[in-house]
Each structure stands twice: as C-alpha cells, then as structure tokens.
Amino acid sequence: MITELSAQNFKSWKNTGKLQTAPLTGFFGANSSGKTSLLQTLLMLKQTVERPPDWDGVIDFGDEDSLVNLGDFDDLIHGHRRDDPLQISISWKFSEKLNLPDVDEVDILSFQLAINNVENSTSKPSFRYRVNEQNFDLVGHARNTCSVSTPSRSYIGAIPFRCYGIHDSDSETLLLFSPLQTHFENLFRSIRYLGPLREYPRQHYAWQGKHSPGVGQHGEDMVTALFSGRLQLLSIEEQIPKWLQRLDLIDSYRLNPIPNTETGYEFLVRKYKDGPEVRLTDVGFGVSQVLPVLVLCYYVPEGSILILEQPEAHLHPKVQSELADLLIEVVKNRRLQIILESHSEHLLIRLMRRIAEEQISADDTAFYFCEMNEGVSEIERLNVDNYGNITNWPQNFFGDEMGDLAAKTKAEMKRRKADK
Numbered sequence: 001m002i003t004e005l006s007a008q009n010f011k012s013w014k015n016t017g018k019l020q021t022a023p024l025t026g027f028f029g030a031n032s033s034g035k036t037s038l039l040q041t042l043l044m045l046k047q048t049v050e051r052p053p054d055w056d057g058v059i060d061f062g063d064e065d066s067l068v069n070l071g072d073f074d075d076l077i078h079g080h081r082r083d084d085p086l087q088i089s090i091s092w093k094f095s096e097k098l099n100l101p102d103v104d105e106v107d108i109l110s111f112q113l114a115i116n117n118v119e120n121s122t123s124k125p126s127f128r129y130r131v132n133e134q135n136f137d138l139v140g141h142a143r144n145t146c147s148v149s150t151p152s153r154s155y156i157g158a159i160p161f162r163c164y165g166i167h168d169s170d171s172e173t174l175l176l177f178s179p180l181q182t183h184f185e186n187l188f189r190s191i192r193y194l195g196p197l198r199e200y201p202r203q204h205y206a207w208q209g210k211h212s213p214g215v216g217q218h219g220e221d222m223v224t225a226l227f228s229g230r231l232q233l234l235s236i237e238e239q240i241p242k243w244l245q246r247l248d249l250i251d252s253y254r255l256n257p258i259p260n261t262e263t264g265y266e267f268l269v270r271k272y273k274d275g276p277e278v279r280l281t282d283v284g285f286g287v288s289q290v291l292p293v294l295v296l297c298y299y300v301p302e303g304s305i306l307i308l309e310q311p312e313a314h315l316h317p318k319v320q321s322e323l324a325d326l327l328i329e330v331v332k333n334r335r336l337q338i339i340l341e342s343h344s345e346h347l348l349i350r351l352m353r354r355i356a357e358e359q360i361s362a363d364d365t366a367f368y369f370c371e372m373n374e375g376v377s378e379i380e381r382l383n384v385d386n387y388g389n390i391t392n393w394p395q396n397f398f399g400d401e402m403g404d405l406a407a408k409t410k411a412e413m414k415r416r417k418a419d420k
Helices: 035-049 171-189 222-231 236-246 285-299 317-333 345-356 401-419
Strands: 002-010 013-015 024-029 086-093 108-118 121-131 134-140 146-149 154-161 165-167 191-194 252-257 264-270 277-279 305-309 337-342 365-373 376-381
Touching: 002 035, 013 376, 024 035, 024 317, 024 345, 035 086, 035 171, 035 191, 035 305, 035 337, 108 171, 121 171, 134 171, 165 171, 171 191, 191 285, 222 236, 222 252, 222 285, 236 252, 236 285, 236 317, 285 305, 285 317, 317 337, 317 345, 345 365
Parallel strands: 024 337, 024 365, 191 305, 305 337
Antiparallel strands: 002 013, 002 086, 086 108, 108 121, 121 134, 134 146, 146 154, 154 165, 252 264, 264 277, 365 376
16 A cells, blocks of 8 residues: 655646555645646656566657657656656555565655756666665766666665666575565555546457556456456455445346357446346446446455556546445445545545545545645645544635625625615
C-alpha cells in the first residue's frame, strides 16, 4: 500500500509537499486544478516498469498507446523551466520479506527520484532507496556513468537501469540493489488503472480464452475479465449482480453465446425481475460506465492498488452515493487501496456519513482539495474527524449552492413584487 507521495516540478505542481495516502484516498477540486496530474506521476512510473526488458530509456513519458502520454521533458516540467529537475518520491508498506544483508524487519520502503534534462534528453537520473535509517543511492553523471553509495561501500561506474535500478557486474552491489528494484517493480505491477472515459457498450463481444490483468484503461477488457474471473472461481459473478441491484441499475445479466460463432457473445441484461432480456446497448448509458468499476474491484487480486478517475461519471446522484459503499466494502474486505479523482459531492458526503457510522475509520481515509492559483496547483488535506465532519471545508468546494439558492429567492421576490 502506498503511504506517501510527493512531486516537484511536475506539470502544474511546483511542489505538492508530502501527501499522506490511506487505504481510501480521494482528490477533489475544480477542473484543471492538478488532480489528474497527481495520478499521472504513478502511471508514468508504472509504464516505465512495464516496458519490455530490451527498452533502454530512463523514464517512460508515454505515447498514444500508453496509460498516460506526457509528451517530452519540456512538456511536463513545471513552467517549462528545463533546468529544473523533475522529482518524485514515494513510500509504501509491504508484507514480503526484504532480503538485504544486515537489515532487520522492514515494512516501509521509500524511493526518491530526480531526473535532469541534458540537451532536451532525460538523463542523469539520481535516486535513493531508504530502508530504516540506511540509504542506497545512485547519482547520475554525464556520459551514462553513476556513483553508487550503499551502507557498505561507494564507487563510480555503475550503469543505470531506467530510473529505479542499475545494471552492474559487481555481485555485491547487485545483491544490495536487486531486492529493492524487485519491490519497486512489484509495487507498480500491483496498480490497476481505470480512466474517466469508459468504452461505449457494444452489440457483440469476443472472448478468445485469454486472461486479462484488469479491465483495460477504458474498460475495453471488462468481458475478458468476467470470463477470466469465472475460470479462476472468483466471487465476481456473485458480487456484480448484487451491486447492480443495490445501485438500482439492472436486475441481472448474462453473457449469451452467439450461434455459429466460436468467440462471439451478447451482453444481455434484465432491467427488472422477470422482465425481458435486452442488450447492454439498449439500457441506460450509466450501466456500461459503472460495470468496469464493479468488475475491476472484484477481479483484481487482493491487496492491489486501484487508480480510478471519476468513477461516478454518467451516474445518477443516488448511484454516486452508493458507489462510496462499494469502495468501502472492497477496501475493507479485499484489502484494496483505492486512489481516486472525483467531482462528486454525493460520493464524498456518503463517505463522511459512513465515517460517522463507524463503517470506515477516518484514519483509513485521506481526502484532498486541489485548486489552481496563478498557474500553480495547490493542495490542502481535508481534516476529517471521527464523526465524519470536515473541519476545514473549502469555500465553494462544490460550487456556490447556497449563493444560487439565495439569488433564486431574491429573483423570485422581485418578480412577485412586480407581478402585483
């Protein structure tokens, strides 16, 4: 589980400060306030980890086929100040053993990264792993050389491996860095991402017996995940209908084989009990938009990290509220960490209610408010007490509802006076 995140000189963020994250973490705020950029720091590192072994870049800013496409260094560096370093730090909790000599039990590992721009090419990566009070450092120099410093030795000559590890023939150095790199890779491979623009429902779906690690960043692999979950004997086929009924969207669904095809299926749904079956394309759009969220929550392995952008998109306010209960359930029962970006006051208010009802602890949540001030993103953690109250509620957090009601009343009184 990620416990802390910070970034400097990343897009609209000059400095986020140290952001404490919890099992259920939410970023709220106006459009273009920097919420999505916070998630993109993690996605950038994830796609770097998942590059093929023969990829020789430093850090993957992405392309049209990536989780996130950030352009080049000049595009993402804050204020386009190319002489400033891009800095990211992250801490995470883990349960596996860290096989390092002379290191006692560890459950928190920290990583700090700095990337410099040299002739518009990302090079000179420097990073640090911190284990208890011990530092394992690599400092990048010109001409692809680095200096390495560990608790037991220091020397110059290691070759960097991307932005988080090294290639080195020295067995002692590999013995020290290899476990750290492996834990870093395991962390980012445990992340699953679902973007805000889910795929439109289709008339027909195809499944060719393949396994999917998730539902795809647009939900395009949702049906593959459903079939794969069935083969793995997961409880997904029990949980998805339960939640669709609770959200009052549909009563049931089934994947119906299309005659005379080997891989074709129809996604059929019943809107109400004993009602006729219709295709997914023939019911409300919100059903197809929330299905990938539901499937992802029950398909991924326990202990995974989910990054969700606007999970409430295209949903009725009542459904947005109920979605908060889904997130609480999987955080508690499946030990998922959920990091989301949202505009939904209904979702947040339901979470506040559940804290008051002791269905989730305030300590297991972290909510942040983002805003833009003269081109620089700023962030404030919302202080939530044990009764679900936010004690530093920002002005006009979700718009000026009371101002609109007051203006409406004033206009009504003026019109009634004129009508008399």
